[in-house]
Amino acid sequence: MNNRNHEGSRHGGPPVVSCENVSFSYLDSGRPALGEISLEVRAGEYVGVVGPNGGGKSTLLRLMNGLLRADSGDVRVAGFDPAAEPFEVRKRVGMLFQNPENGLVAPFVEDDIAFGLENVGVSREEMRERVRKAVRAVGLDGYEQREPHTLSGGEKQRVALAGLLALDPEVLLLDEPTSMLDAAGRRGVLERLEALRGARTVVHVTHHLDELLDADRVLVLGAGRLVADVSPERLVSDPDLLRDNRLVLPTALRLAAELGLGPAKLRTPEDLAEAIVEKSGARAR
Numbered sequence: 001m002n003n004r005n006h007e008g009s010r011h012g013g014p015p016v017v018s019c020e021n022v023s024f025s026y027l028d029s030g031r032p033a034l035g036e037i038s039l040e041v042r043a044g045e046y047v048g049v050v051g052p053n054g055g056g057k058s059t060l061l062r063l064m065n066g067l068l069r070a071d072s073g074d075v076r077v078a079g080f081d082p083a084a085e086p087f088e089v090r091k092r093v094g095m096l097f098q099n100p101e102n103g104l105v106a107p108f109v110e111d112d113i114a115f116g117l118e119n120v121g122v123s124r125e126e127m128r129e130r131v132r133k134a135v136r137a138v139g140l141d142g143y144e145q146r147e148p149h150t151l152s153g154g155e156k157q158r159v160a161l162a163g164l165l166a167l168d169p170e171v172l173l174l175d176e177p178t179s180m181l182d183a184a185g186r187r188g189v190l191e192r193l194e195a196l197r198g199a200r201t202v203v204h205v206t207h208h209l210d211e212l213l214d215a216d217r218v219l220v221l222g223a224g225r226l227v228a229d230v231s232p233e234r235l236v237s238d239p240d241l242l243r244d245n246r247l248v249l250p251t252a253l254r255l256a257a258e259l260g261l262g263p264a265k266l267r268t269p270e271d272l273a274e275a276i277v278e279k280s281g282a283r284a285r
């Protein structure tokens with residue numbers, strides 16, 4: 001993993017997700033989709049995963065929720081081997097995919113959110129309560145009776161997220177959940193994910209570095225290898241790491257770098273504006 005070692009995290013305790021020397025190849029493919037991956041995610045951590053297309057990000061999540069079985073090495077999620085005990089793992093892990101159309105199955109939003117609960121054996125009353133809480137958690141109060149096909153992409157993705165939250169998962173695996181949404185839809189989903197920070201363990205795959213500036217750590221996967229496991233500040237300050245992995249800085253950070261403002265501290269356009277005003281004010285004086 002080069003010299004970019006795993007940095008200390010403020011989250012203690014045993015790992016909730018771990019991979020040890022995990023390798024995986026698809027049957028009809030020459031090179032391994034993942035080779036010798038080792039990583040740990042601790043309870044309450046928000047961990048981003050980035051890297052070029054084909055780097056192995058989706059494969060990694062599929063191994064974590066038991067859709068695929070590693071050729072070698074150990075995968076553990078909430079104490080279980082996902083491939084050996086997929087039902088135990090799926091009780092504890094929720095997965096959100098790119099396409100918000102795929103997850104929605106019921107005629108009304110509230111049925112959709114309750115759908116997963118039907119198989120868990122909770123009482124009607126508890127089901128209603130859990131759906132109510134999940135609706136609130138994703139900011140969809142008043143949408144309970146809407147038909148999913150009448151919702152925007154971002155709203156659909158929030159319905160899918162509510163369906164996961166109703167099941168109260170320990171771990172959320174998010175595979176590019178905003179990539180098919182417009183800007184407003186993205187913002188809506190990201191705000192909901194932000195609100196979950198700390199309460200759940202999250203592994204979030206994305207192509208947008210700006211979605212991960214507050215993450216505890218970011219894993220960089222390139223050509224099936226774990227290239228780096230770093231803080232977001234480290235990542236955005238490492239031009240080689242960014243370029244080698246086809247990662248593009250958010251506009252505010254690029255501008256900040258051009259202006260010599262040091263990218264690591266500046267997260268939003270508002271931060272940048274403030275820094276520019278400060279700098280030019282200082283010069284005028």
Ligand SMILES: Nc1ncnc2c1ncn2[C@@H]1O[C@H](COP(=O)(O)OP(=O)(O)O)[C@@H](O)[C@H]1O
Nearest residue numbers: 026028029033052053054055056057058059060
């Ligand atoms: N179902 C599949 N069958 C064969 N090869 C696959 C399949 N899914 C992914 N791959 C290959 O595995 C590698 C990793 O893919 P993937 O995990 O989807 O990467 P990412 O999500 O980072 O874009 C790529 O080379 C890809 O072509």
Ligand SMILES: [Mg+2]
Nearest residue numbers: 057058059175
């Ligand atoms: Mg993918």
